[in-house]
Amino acid sequence: MDSTRLEPAGPESTGLESTGLVVKGLRKSYGGRTVVDGVSFALPRGGSLGIVGESGCGKTTTARMLVGLERPDGGTVHLDGADRSARPRARAERLARARGIQLVFQDPYLSLDPRIPVGACVEEVLRLHFALDPAARRHRVADLLDQVGLGEREAAALPRALSGGQRQRVAIARALAAEPKVLILDEAVAALDVSIQAQILDLLGAIRRESGVAFLFVSHDLAVVRHLTDEVAVLRGGRVVETGPTVRVLGEPQHPYTRLLLDSVPRRGWDPGRIAEGRRALARAESP
Amino acid sequence: MAPPLLEIDRLTVRLPAGRAARPILDGVSLSVAPGETVGLVGESGSGKSVACRSILGLLPQGARTEGEVRVRGADVLTRDRAALRRLRSRQVAMVFQDPRAAVNPLHRIGDFLTEGLRAAGTPAERATARATELLEAVGIQDPRAALRRHPHEFSGGMLQRVVIAAALAGEPELLIADEPTTALDVTTQAEVIAVLTRLQAERGTGLLFVTHDLELAAAVCDRIHVMYAGRIVETRATDDLFAHPRHPYTAGLLACTPRIDPHAPPPRPVPGRPLSLAEAPPGCAFAPRCAFAEPRCSAEPPELRPHGDGLAACLRADEGILP
Numbered sequence: 001m002d003s004t005r006l007e008p009a010g011p012e013s014t015g016l017e018s019t020g021l022v023v024k025g026l027r028k029s030y031g032g033r034t035v036v037d038g039v040s041f042a043l044p045r046g047g048s049l050g051i052v053g054e055s056g057c058g059k060t061t062t063a064r065m066l067v068g069l070e071r072p073d074g075g076t077v078h079l080d081g082a083d084r085s086a087r088p089r090a091r092a093e094r095l096a097r098a099r100g101i102q103l104v105f106q107d108p109y110l111s112l113d114p115r116i117p118v119g120a121c122v123e124e125v126l127r128l129h130f131a132l133d134p135a136a137r138r139h140r141v142a143d144l145l146d147q148v149g150l151g152e153r154e155a156a157a158l159p160r161a162l163s164g165g166q167r168q169r170v171a172i173a174r175a176l177a178a179e180p181k182v183l184i185l186d187e188a189v190a191a192l193d194v195s196i197q198a199q200i201l202d203l204l205g206a207i208r209r210e211s212g213v214a215f216l217f218v219s220h221d222l223a224v225v226r227h228l229t230d231e232v233a234v235l236r237g238g239r240v241v242e243t244g245p246t247v248r249v250l251g252e253p254q255h256p257y258t259r260l261l262l263d264s265v266p267r268r269g270w271d272p273g274r275i276a277e278g279r280r281a282l283a284r285a286e287s288p
Numbered sequence: 289m290a291p292p293l294l295e296i297d298r299l300t301v302r303l304p305a306g307r308a309a310r311p312i313l314d315g316v317s318l319s320v321a322p323g324e325t326v327g328l329v330g331e332s333g334s335g336k337s338v339a340c341r342s343i344l345g346l347l348p349q350g351a352r353t354e355g356e357v358r359v360r361g362a363d364v365l366t367r368d369r370a371a372l373r374r375l376r377s378r379q380v381a382m383v384f385q386d387p388r389a390a391v392n393p394l395h396r397i398g399d400f401l402t403e404g405l406r407a408a409g410t411p412a413e414r415a416t417a418r419a420t421e422l423l424e425a426v427g428i429q430d431p432r433a434a435l436r437r438h439p440h441e442f443s444g445g446m447l448q449r450v451v452i453a454a455a456l457a458g459e460p461e462l463l464i465a466d467e468p469t470t471a472l473d474v475t476t477q478a479e480v481i482a483v484l485t486r487l488q489a490e491r492g493t494g495l496l497f498v499t500h501d502l503e504l505a506a507a508v509c510d511r512i513h514v515m516y517a518g519r520i521v522e523t524r525a526t527d528d529l530f531a532h533p534r535h536p537y538t539a540g541l542l543a544c545t546p547r548i549d550p551h552a553p554p555p556r557p558v559p560g561r562p563l564s565l566a567e568a569p570p571g572c573a574f575a576p577r578c579a580f581a582e583p584r585c586s587a588e589p590p591e592l593r594p595h596g597d598g599l600a601a602c603l604r605a606d607e608g609i610l611p
Binding site: 054055163165193194195196197198199201202205220221222223224226227247250251260261262263264265266267268269270272273275276279 | 331332473474475476477478479481482485486500501502503504506507508526527530540541544545546547548549550554555556557558559561562
């Protein structure tokens with residue numbers, strides 16, 4: 001592939017791919033261990049991209065770099081043409097970046113402040129990003145909570161009074177409050193019971209249809225990814241090993257690791273012995 | 289006829305007054321035969337972990353019980369400490385969800401594997417030889433060196449194999465696996481399940497497999513019990529359960545599980561949320577979430593009755609409400 005065209009540093013690139021999220025050659029090491037090794041992908045406006053892989057593949061580190069929780073060692077991140085790679089210079093720029101991409105974490109028990117009623121937690125985001133008068137702000141909080149299926153009673157509650165599913169709804173409402181262009185969902189349904197997980201997946205589908213926000217869906221669960229994304233990138237050892245339309249990648253996987261992941265999904269008539277074999281074959285093929 | 293390996297017989301477990309409005313287990317019955325794999329499926333709070341821990345005589349503090357848990361015909365709940373110790377070291381072993389929480393991080397794997405054998409009177413040399421054999425059986429490379437290592441030197445999947453090896457050390461007749469792969473990656477999960485089911489088949493061990501994952505239960509189990517709010521709501525052979533569920537909760541669980549096959553419909557949520565311990569409705573616990581509920585469902589608790597080749601606890605199970 002023509003790598004000089006893929007990773008240009010000049011301003012001419014911003015004109016070519018000015019819409020959506022464009023990530024090129026993202027790299028991060030911790031103490032000599034490279035956890036993200038040249039990850040590139042593009043997420044068009046209103047699109048839905050799945051980042052799948054197992055623990056240690058670099059998917060969470062990638063997500064954290066996109067929102068600015070980690071600083072990349074190399075590579076670029078552009079959102080609608082604006083460069084997010086360099087350190088933000090002032091508060092206004094930090095706020096603008098935070099508005100662009102919001103993150104929903106896996107564990108709704110850890111991601112909310114236990115001392116703040118959830119309505120106030122959503123209101124805080126509005127106060128940071130929008131110049132609304134108190135009445136308009138309260139109205140907007142009620143709208144946002146209503147959008148995720150929560151009412152006044154829940155708004156006044158502390159996080160501990162809510163169930164796991166309700167807390168994750170709050171986390172989604174808080175993320176949407178900033179009116180982001182991209183919503184990153186990092187294993188956002190993994191900790192939920194299956195009947196609740198389906199409710200949240202349904203809610204996310206409706207939000208995407210109505211608001212046009214783009215999803216970056218970070219997950220180890222291929223079945224969930226199949227139902228929620230248009231495109232998928234498979235990560236292994238910090239690199240993208242396969243990418244393409246979700247239907248194609250899951251229907252006709254090209255890379256042996258993607259095939260192994262697919263075979264590993266438990267189902268009736270499943271043969272775990274064959275998966276163990278596939279895994280050893282892959283390890284043999286990868287060893288020099 | 290010899291008594292079955294495990295029989296849980298109308299087990300009810302109540303927490304001390306004020307901690308729960310309803311029993312955490314309510315008239316639960318199930319059995320496991322030698323060599324059989326039985327699934328216990330439910331969401332968090334359904335009572336599946338309480339049920340499987342009761343088999344080892346592990347009950348929440350201050351809990352009161354009714355009914356019996358029999359292993360080879362003898363009740364577990366009335367045993368004294370010495371008898372319970374014999375049960376746990378010889379007859380029944382358990383594999384928990386998080387292998388890191390199941391082993392002492394300061395001790396070597398060898399000590400962890402041999403302590404049960406040593407406590408049961410096996411000489412040190414024989415215990416070590418046995419531990420090496422067991423590590424080999426679960427697919428740990430260079431088992432002799434592994435015995436000298438500490439838990440932190442193993443990955444989660446490898447450590448869960450060590451825990452399985454330890455569970456099999458006493459040659460138990462019954463193995464209880466409580467979400468044994470939930471903390472593991474999918475490809476690792478497949479390997480651990482492969483080890484578990486192969487050893488179980490070779491040794492004729494009965495396996496009670498507890499999980500929240502219906503697809504995983506289907507992949508592993510011959511028969512599945514579905515639990516909701518402390519009760520078993522449906523019991524059926526796996527294929528039959530998937531093809532013809534009779535309880536609306538089972539059907540709801542099947543419909544809301546995302547599937548990987550290309551033609552599977554999108555997951556359909558079950559409305560509402562599971563019953564908390566503070567709620568004690570007079571009728572069917574699932575009625576408030578059930579699309580087929582009638583007024584009588586909220587008034588009259590349904591008994592677990594034969595429907596088809598299995599059991600279902602639904603007043604309308606015979607009315608053909610489910611396709």
